[in-house]
Amino acid sequence: MNSRQRIASVTFVLSTVLVLQLVGCSSENRKPTAAVRGKVTYNGEPLQIGSLLFVPVAGGPSSEGNIDRNGNYRMGTYTTVDGAVLGKHQVMITAFTSAGGSGLPEDSVKGDAAPVSIIPEKYGDLAKSGLEVDVKSGSNEIDFVLTSKMGEVKVNK
Numbered sequence: 001m002n003s004r005q006r007i008a009s010v011t012f013v014l015s016t017v018l019v020l021q022l023v024g025c026s027s028e029n030r031k032p033t034a035a036v037r038g039k040v041t042y043n044g045e046p047l048q049i050g051s052l053l054f055v056p057v058a059g060g061p062s063s064e065g066n067i068d069r070n071g072n073y074r075m076g077t078y079t080t081v082d083g084a085v086l087g088k089h090q091v092m093i094t095a096f097t098s099a100g101g102s103g104l105p106e107d108s109v110k111g112d113a114a115p116v117s118i119i120p121e122k123y124g125d126l127a128k129s130g131l132e133v134d135v136k137s138g139s140n141e142i143d144f145v146l147t148s149k150m151g152e153v154k155v156n157k
Contacts, residue, residue, distance in 0.1 A: 031060050033083040034135050036075040038142040038156070040093060042119050046071025047146070050095030050119070054133065055126060057088040067095070084135045091131035091153075093144060094124040119146055 036054070040047040050067040054075060063077040063084035075084045096115040122128040123146060131151050133142050141156040 030078055031085040032137070033063075033077050033085055034137050034140055035081075035083040036063070036065075036133075036135055036140045036142060038073060038140075038144065039071045040067050040073060040144045040146065041071055042095075042146045043148065047093075047095055047119065049097065050093060052144075053092045053126075054084045054089040054135070055092075056085055057090060057132075060085050060087075062089075083140070086135050086137060088132060088134050090126045090129070091133055091144070092124050092126050092129050093119065093131070093146070093151075095119050120148055123151060 040050065040052070046069075047067055048069050048071065052065045052067070052073055052075065053062055054064070055062045061077050063075040065073040065075040067073050074081050076082055077084055095118045097118050098116065117124065123131070129151065131144065131153060133140075133153055133155075143154040143156060145152040145154060
């Protein structure tokens, strides 16, 4: 699968998850969520573009968040900032830019340019990322420290 197909596939999955959450979840049957925020770094520097997806291991609605210029993110399940459902989650992180781009938001993929992942593509695969988190009630500050070889999750109290 080439990188264009990968981007299209990830975009389709994220869009489908969001639509299913918005259509299938009234406020009466929502699972409880907790605030989740943190920072994503790659090789010691803040990742300046990208997105995260938390998928509950026990099932339920997934949550997503966008990474800002400083590497910060906030997760949302039913809204953009309501956090993630409680429990264990598998995590995937993606960050794409234009070929030759710096990874800054202004270099995000435009037009027919082939997207280029600025982090190892394993982080964008739930089965291969190795990233798991446990969302607890209250406020959760979870940092992701990524390198070209491995990823580490740091929970800040």
